[in-house]
Amino acid sequence: MRALRLAWLTVVRQPARSCLGILGVAAVGALLFDMLLLSRGLILSFRDLLDRAGFDVRVVASDTLPFNGPRLEDATALARLIASLPEVEAVQQVRVADAETASGDFRRRIEFVGADPQARPMWTIVAGQDIAGRGEAALVINRHLAQTLRLSPGSSMSLTGRCGEAQGAPPLAFTVAGIAEFPFDTATADTVAGALSAAGRLCGRTTEDTADLLVVRSRPDAGADAAAAAIRRARRDVHVVTSDDLVQQFNRTQFSYFRQISVVLATVTLFFGVLLIAVLLTVSVNQHLGEIATLRAIGLTRRRVVSGIVWESAMLVGAGGILALPLGTALSVWLDRILRSMPGVPADLHFFVFEPRALVIHALLLAMAAIAAAAYPVRIVAALPIAATLRREAVS
Amino acid sequence: MTPIVEARSISRVFPMPAGPVTALRDVSLSIAAGDYLGVVGPSGCGKSTLLHVLGCVDVPTSGTLLFHDRDVGSLADTERSRLRLREIGFVFQRFFLLPMLTAAENVELPQAEAGAPRAERRRRTMALLEYVGLAARADHRPSELSGGEMQRVAIARALANRPRLLLADEPTGELDQGTGEQIATLLDRLHADGTAVVVVTHDPAIAGRARRLLRMRDGRIVDEAPR
Numbered sequence: 001m002r003a004l005r006l007a008w009l010t011v012v013r014q015p016a017r018s019c020l021g022i023l024g025v026a027a028v029g030a031l032l033f034d035m036l037l038l039s040r041g042l043i044l045s046f047r048d049l050l051d052r053a054g055f056d057v058r059v060v061a062s063d064t065l066p067f068n069g070p071r072l073e074d075a076t077a078l079a080r081l082i083a084s085l086p087e088v089e090a091v092q093q094v095r096v097a098d099a100e101t102a103s104g105d106f107r108r109r110i111e112f113v114g115a116d117p118q119a120r121p122m123w124t125i126v127a128g129q130d131i132a133g134r135g136e137a138a139l140v141i142n143r144h145l146a147q148t149l150r151l152s153p154g155s156s157m158s159l160t161g162r163c164g165e166a167q168g169a170p171p172l173a174f175t176v177a178g179i180a181e182f183p184f185d186t187a188t189a190d191t192v193a194g195a196l197s198a199a200g201r202l203c204g205r206t207t208e209d210t211a212d213l214l215v216v217r218s219r220p221d222a223g224a225d226a227a228a229a230a231i232r233r234a235r236r237d238v239h240v241v242t243s244d245d246l247v248q249q250f251n252r253t254q255f256s257y258f259r260q261i262s263v264v265l266a267t268v269t270l271f272f273g274v275l276l277i278a279v280l281l282t283v284s285v286n287q288h289l290g291e292i293a294t295l296r297a298i299g300l301t302r303r304r305v306v307s308g309i310v311w312e313s314a315m316l317v318g319a320g321g322i323l324a325l326p327l328g329t330a331l332s333v334w335l336d337r338i339l340r341s342m343p344g345v346p347a348d349l350h351f352f353v354f355e356p357r358a359l360v361i362h363a364l365l366l367a368m369a370a371i372a373a374a375a376y377p378v379r380i381v382a383a384l385p386i387a388a389t390l391r392r393e394a395v396s
Numbered sequence: 397m398t399p400i401v402e403a404r405s406i407s408r409v410f411p412m413p414a415g416p417v418t419a420l421r422d423v424s425l426s427i428a429a430g431d432y433l434g435v436v437g438p439s440g441c442g443k444s445t446l447l448h449v450l451g452c453v454d455v456p457t458s459g460t461l462l463f464h465d466r467d468v469g470s471l472a473d474t475e476r477s478r479l480r481l482r483e484i485g486f487v488f489q490r491f492f493l494l495p496m497l498t499a500a501e502n503v504e505l506p507q508a509e510a511g512a513p514r515a516e517r518r519r520r521t522m523a524l525l526e527y528v529g530l531a532a533r534a535d536h537r538p539s540e541l542s543g544g545e546m547q548r549v550a551i552a553r554a555l556a557n558r559p560r561l562l563l564a565d566e567p568t569g570e571l572d573q574g575t576g577e578q579i580a581t582l583l584d585r586l587h588a589d590g591t592a593v594v595v596v597t598h599d600p601a602i603a604g605r606a607r608r609l610l611r612m613r614d615g616r617i618v619d620e621a622p623r
Binding site for chain 2: 002006009010013014288290291293294295296297298299300301302303304386387390391393394
């Protein structure tokens with residue numbers, strides 16, 4: 001009978017104790033798994049959103065985040081210059097304007113994304129058509145707005161610019177060409193997209209040639225870094241960031257809190273998992289010191305008895321760790337829903353994202369936990385004085 | 397006859413916080429094949445310590461213990477384990493069967509450790525359980541057995557690897573008189589079948605069955621009488 005089989009029989013024939021251990025490890029393992037998903041979830045999801053837009057380089061006027069700093073001047077000429085670079089496949093000008101529309105007795109605030117209708121869009125059409133070739137009065141709107149105002153392709157819509165000193169510009173009439181998904185929309189955002197020129201006309205600025213940012217898609221054979229370098233060489237006065245740069249920047253700043261929290265919580269949960277199994281095994285070992293001493297007395301080697309304890313720990317942690325995966329996944333879906341309901345969070349941004357790496361780390365950490373949890377009871381068994389234990393057990 | 401185990405002037409001293417306690421003092425003893433030795437004496441006189449030293453689960457503080465002329469003190473822990481596995485059988489007052497294993501699995505365990513093939517150890521396990529009269533309880537776990545049955549399983553386990561020496565420490569201590577008689581009869585059979593038996597006991601009826609009787613007091617053998 002091998003140590004593995006002895007450990008297996010110990011586990012299956014003491015079901016109450018084993019279930020307690022396995023469930024404890026499953027609970028701890030589920031939290032650990034979730035913390036691993038959280039540690040890189042935002043980064044992965046953010047990267048996915050950036051990629052979904054279809055552009056890998058962004059050009060802005062300063063090193064502030066897009067829409068927070070000054071606008072790019074002579075945007076059309078700049079876009080043409082960048083488009084002419086051999087490393088660049090496509091360029092899109094983006095200009096965001098604040099607008100509002102009448103909704104019953106209320107004014108509803110709308111974010112208007114102006115873009116070149118002939119260039120590749122940053123949104124994904126889910127119903128109807130895109131604005132390309134439909135003139136300045138064509139719009140695509142997001143689902144939330146379509147559902148709230150009961151708009152569909154072909155519907156009319158009137159928008160008024162909210163333009164500070166230019167407040168009071170007359171409303172513009174638009175026709176809904178289609179319904180689209182915008183990658184960075186929040187769940188309650190009202191977003192529309194139309195022609196770049198329409199964004200200016202909302203505030204009566206028909207001759208202004210500015211853009212909040214240019215989004216650039218590099219040629220696959222050149223890559224984002226080469227495209228960014230080429231743009232920097234061509235125009236030293238603009239700020240160029242690749243998607244990788246943005247991800248790294250967010251990883252260092254905004255998202256680092258989640259990473260730190262997940263590291264702390266993962267460490268704490270792992271610690272409790274180790275304690276739980278160590279206590280279970282230690283109690284079990286202490287309850288059976290007489291039997292363990294007898295095993296040694298009848299000739300089982302120290303190594304053999306110790307390996308039984310390690311196997312038992314591995315089985316409890318292994319079974320708990322496997323059970324932790326569906327439990328952790330369900331928990332992460334629930335927690336993700338709660339966190340995504342926070343105001344200002346893009347609807348498609350996820351806090352908990354699965355990646356195979358998390359599974360590997362989960363398994364490695366639990367394997368380490370199993371070894372660490374077995375360390376103390378193994379020490380008891382390894383150092384057990386056979387004769388003294390038999391004597392003590394006989395008189396106790 | 398060549399001794400199986402021979403103790404030469406062995407002493408065993410236990411260091412204690414209140415001062416060292418000497419459990420065995422200058423004990424010399426030889427046990428040969430076919431011996432049936434009873435060890436009696438008051439509690440704390442060193443009977444169990446002597447049994448543990450003879451069984452190689454404890455080492456003397458001084459003196460020499462030879463097992464088939466090999467100095468046990470010079471053996472590594474693994475070698476002593478191997479010696480216990482193949483040459484010595486232990487029976488304890490409190491049985492110490494593994495609770496998660498059936499009677500058959502408890503008997504099979506030392507055979508598996510000794511590397512016996514599965515079919516052979518199954519056969520021997522059933523033969524041993526038959527020998528102790530428990531073949532019908534092979535699949536029962538210790539919690540489903542009476543004290544006497546558990547002790548018989550423990551004896552079967554002790555015999556699993558055909559030891560030359562069986563050491564029994566108060567084997568009837570937890571049993572009623574009738575069940576104790578059954579165990580004593582079983583030990584008689586073992587002896588008759590060729591196994592050297594050493595029994596530490598308080599029970600005069602058990603001691604009375606031994607062929608040699610050692611009386612101990614304060615860690616010394618004070619009397620040794622053939623019967």
